[in-house]
Amino acid sequence: MADKDIKIVSFLCNWCSYGAADLAGVSRMEYPADIRVIRIPCSGRMSPKFILSAFREGADAVWVSG
């Protein structure tokens, strides 16, 4: 896997996980750069269509957090 470009699409709830990702930055933690964050107003906003569409666009993984 190491030589492959991995793409993880993450849908983060504005009120918790998005803030947590902000704090990870403030705390200068390091993590692999394969994640692309899409901010959503609430994990209730998630529709299965978004997940399927992300896979269709070539995502290796989809992460919904809220």
Next chain:
Amino acid sequence: MEYPQAVPLKYGINPEVCLKLTKDKCGTCEEVCPANAIDYTQTEKTLILDAGAIIFSPGFKPFDPSKFDNYQYVNYPNVVTSMEFERILSASGPTMGHVTTFPKLPLNPKKKADKLLAEKRKDPKKIAWFQCVGSRDMNKCDNPYCSSVCCMYAVKEAIIAKEHAGGDLECSIFFMDMRTPGKEFEKYYQTAKEKHGINFIRSRVHSVTEDFDTHDLQIRYADEMGQIVTDVYDMVVLSVGLEITPETKALAGKLGIEMTANGFCKTDSFEPVTTSRDGIYVAGVFNNPKDIPESVLEASAAASAAGDALSEVRDTLTKEVAKITEVNVVGERPNIGVFICDCGSNIKGVVDTAHVTEYAKTLPYVTFADENMYACSQDAQDKMVEQIKEKKLNRIVLAACTPKTHEPLFQETLKSAGLNKYLFEMTNIRNHNSWVHKNNPEIATQKAKDLVRMAVAKAALAEPLREEKINVNASVMVIGGGLAGLTAAKSLATQGYDTHIIEKKEVLGGEALKLFKTAQGEDVGERLAELVQAVTAHDKITVHTNTTLENVEGFVGNFKSVLKTGDKTIELEHGVAVLATGAKSSEPTEYGYGTDERVIRTLDLDKLLKENDARLAAVNTAVFIQCVGSREPLRPYCSRVCCTHSVDNAIALKKRNPAMDVFILYRDIRTYGERELLYKEARELGVIFIRYDVDKKPVVTIEKDGLKISLNDHVLNRPVTIDADLLTLAAAIVPRRDERLANFFKVPMNDEGFFIEKHAKLGPAEFATAGVFLAGSAHYPKPVNEAITQGRAAASRAATLLSKKDNLFTSGSIASVDAEKCSSCGVCISICPYSSPRFVSEGRFEGKAEINGVLCKGCGLCVASCRSGALHLRGFDTNQIFSQIFALGEVV
């Protein structure tokens, strides 16, 4: 900068160690700062402020245990304070959240001695917490009071430590009385014991000695049977108390505020946030030790007290922001401007921002891209406004830090450029990128490009959104005419709002009518009568006694309620509601209550004391039993007020007749804060305290000539029998559990029937339902001063809403319905937690769904559940989220 969460997150110069300031050498920071923010000539300035009132909330310092030689805090590296342990647990702390021994050493020590110690570092297997360090102690320090928060934070630290370290960490808390009298606190304590396996040992540890080689800590204490035990721990955490600093005391002295002997502010139970000096109000720990929810309540209460005093000059000094006419961009081709922020070196140090800017120019609809050193600085914002106007940009993308803190700022910038503030998209290339990928500049630059491309795709679809104005009816309905309700009503009426009090009984006053004295000795009857008099006489207050609430309709700013008084019903329109329905004493089912008139409840004793009843003169031995119906499986909460109340009444009995034998049978004495002084006084007066366990409750036998009460004495460890002629039961305080009321306002109740506030810490006097507020014992049992504080806090929160009656708006980012597509299935109506969607009742779209924008919180749950694609979430619409996903799929 002290810690990464500091606000403002800016560096400051410590003038005591700066070489430039002390010796006029160095000056490096001025040279390297790209923002030219360093100015060595700044000095202290004296400002003179004109103000109508002062709120004094100076806070506390954690107690410094250095002077306790038996715990050797200074000399032993593995003895830490609870405040230090807090930082150890924090992911942003010195050990990055890793629980380790020798936590005070740097992660990679440079000094040789430190290096040697650091090699001994290990993950602790056993940690001990010592309670009451710097509290409830007159021998080694002069703090006789209880700090109120340490029991709970020690339990919390133990739970979190176990979460961080894994299952085999052993946590023991050494305590005198476990004091968990707050809302949900007792359950937290029980969970810690039962689920997390934390040991609770009732003992004050005598001393700590250190193993010279391993630095493990040997502790000596007497267990409950009086046996001396020695045990070895890897770390000891001292649960340090809260203390008022000499500086604060001096400042309070300068302000002319009266203090107690311990340096806390002296306040009256009926005016709990008003200092002895007119116009100065107090909030927080300086007004007695307290936790976060209590501090938050006092903050709002102090604001309400200041608001009462200054109501006629409201809005005289605040400034109106000039409105700029919005440019209509509907139907225009998107003309996107992209701004890339360097954030000094925070972003630019990792991401090739110049390259990203050039890249942005190549994206569809982008006609302009620019790089800023600090996009949030005033000059950069002014320039941005100019650029928007000059290039006629109609959508803006900003790649910078987090929208959570900075989006509102830039939305204001858009507004000053005449753009609708929703034509804005922000993407986070700092917190989510440069800061977390600092060792991979190339990948970070690539990621920044992806993020900008996604944001541009979404912004192209952005539409101007409207925020609907909410009309606020500037009147108030308070439900419940007890202390909390009366206080809230009085404050809101004083601030000029028409207020209605609904009381189902014939008279105002509530449960407080039955109380004798407050913990500070004020006569409740007298003071309550004054309050009732002031409320009844107030020309802005209408009192509805013998009245029940029959129906409530509407939403924030526009409620319509139906009141019923006898056979008469009236309709009342109001903008906000305060729920202050209180709680009451339960009917005990044990200890012979109800079968003998010598077994009474606390409030019955209050009545005897109040009326100076002749029965009291005949009492030779009085016994109190605590926790009757509280802290048991049926009612797992602590009723909070009973310990202080019984101790107070025991003192009253002793003072009436010093020869009387008075016993208090308890599980933990919970006289928090300076109430601890009452506990001390009671013991000095000879009141005898005997502890019992919940599985070995006292046994009461009723005989003709007296009550026989038997239990096991915890000091002697043998059974004792007391012959008593009066037994007072501290009966649990139970809520009214009014399901109907809860339904009217769509507010939740917990298992026990207390209302659940919006947020345990940050919204303790309001509900999640906008416009509905909460005060008094309906929230949780509380004594007089706390009920009044919460009454005032609810008033203050309500006033922030009422005073905005002309500029309260909904958010623009809410759901909307495409009625043509709606299939009237009703899923949105059943799924919405805020009851915002409803069926249109008449007209062309009858039967289709519509959204009440005032109630919509913009979560998008309905949008995701709509099977017809009829619902849209403005600002996060389906096509916008798809556009981000598609943009990500594009190959660069």
Next chain:
Amino acid sequence: MNSKKTGSVVVIGGGISGMLSALDLANSGFYVYLVEKGPSIGGVMSQLDKTFPTNDCAM
């Protein structure tokens, strides 16, 4: 009250109590000066890891 009152309030201390008092007052039509001795506001609460009894993050 013969002398004119002033529609502003000084809040001394930028901890959780001070900040929230200031917000309530500002939101109900008063001009507020929040005075803090240290370089940042937030007080002791912002240095806590989690808060009881909900174990929420203190931030």
